[in-house]
Amino acid sequence: MAGLMDFTGKVALVTGVSRVGQIGHAVAAGFGKAGARLVICDISAVNVAARAREFTDQGMECRAAAGDLTEPDVAQWAVDEAVQTYGRLDVVANVAGGLTGVKPMIEAEADVFDREMAINVKTTYLVSRAAARVMVRQKSGAIVNFASIAAFHGRAEMVAYTAAKAGVAALTRSLALELRDHGVRVNAVAPGTARTPENLATMGSMPVRWVDIPDIVNAVLFLASDLAAGITAHVLPVSHGEA
Numbered sequence: 001m002a003g004l005m006d007f008t009g010k011v012a013l014v015t016g017v018s019r020v021g022q023i024g025h026a027v028a029a030g031f032g033k034a035g036a037r038l039v040i041c042d043i044s045a046v047n048v049a050a051r052a053r054e055f056t057d058q059g060m061e062c063r064a065a066a067g068d069l070t071e072p073d074v075a076q077w078a079v080d081e082a083v084q085t086y087g088r089l090d091v092v093a094n095v096a097g098g099l100t101g102v103k104p105m106i107e108a109e110a111d112v113f114d115r116e117m118a119i120n121v122k123t124t125y126l127v128s129r130a131a132a133r134v135m136v137r138q139k140s141g142a143i144v145n146f147a148s149i150a151a152f153h154g155r156a157e158m159v160a161y162t163a164a165k166a167g168v169a170a171l172t173r174s175l176a177l178e179l180r181d182h183g184v185r186v187n188a189v190a191p192g193t194a195r196t197p198e199n200l201a202t203m204g205s206m207p208v209r210w211v212d213i214p215d216i217v218n219a220v221l222f223l224a225s226d227l228a229a230g231i232t233a234h235v236l237p238v239s240h241g242e243a
Helices: 023-033 045-057 072-086 112-138 159-182 197-203 213-224
Strands: 011-015 037-042 062-066 091-094 141-146 184-191 235-238
Touching: 011 023, 011 072, 011 112, 023 037, 023 045, 023 091, 023 213, 037 045, 037 072, 045 062, 062 072, 072 112, 091 112, 091 213, 112 141, 112 159, 112 184, 141 159, 141 213, 159 184, 159 235, 184 213, 213 235
Parallel strands: 011 037, 011 091, 037 062, 091 141, 141 184, 184 235
Antiparallel strands: none
16 A cells, blocks of 8 residues: 555655755655655745755755746646656645735725635636646646635635635636546645744734644645545545544
């Protein structure tokens, strides 16, 4: 069974790979340690280049692709970089996204909804769209998206974020049905509050049931692996039962 979590020879595109200690960095490292050849993406050219050097220094094959994934050409270019470099694309982990702020909706800035939709839903849509074209030709592939437990029940003062993550969950289920006859699986993880340095700094005094990053990484790798060959259109909570 352990061999089914081996990604040797496979190519993984991971978005949102920026700072050390964040989820995207940990997911990319997880795939790399499992043998995958990596293409990592982030809007910050400096950060993504530093992560690529880090992974390369650890003996992983890794290419950096910096740019704004809310732009269709950038999303397509990131996928093209994987195919042109390694000849195929087996896994996409759409980690890019996040929460831009916590505030009552009636006090929030007018553009907060557009921002949350862009960084969470639009990036996932565009990267998955470009990747699906490759995977359909291959007749194989796995896409793992990032929703949130907030998508299931909502969160006060996080209205736009909750709507965006619910959109990611719906996108996941719909795209999975569209691609299932082509040998391509689409799933998502829905983490609770991750124990990241940023979250600890802003929420460390609050009563939070923290989710450790390795638990999220393991869920992503499982959904992308042959162990989950019969699973598609699923949104997997990683939250210690919290809703």
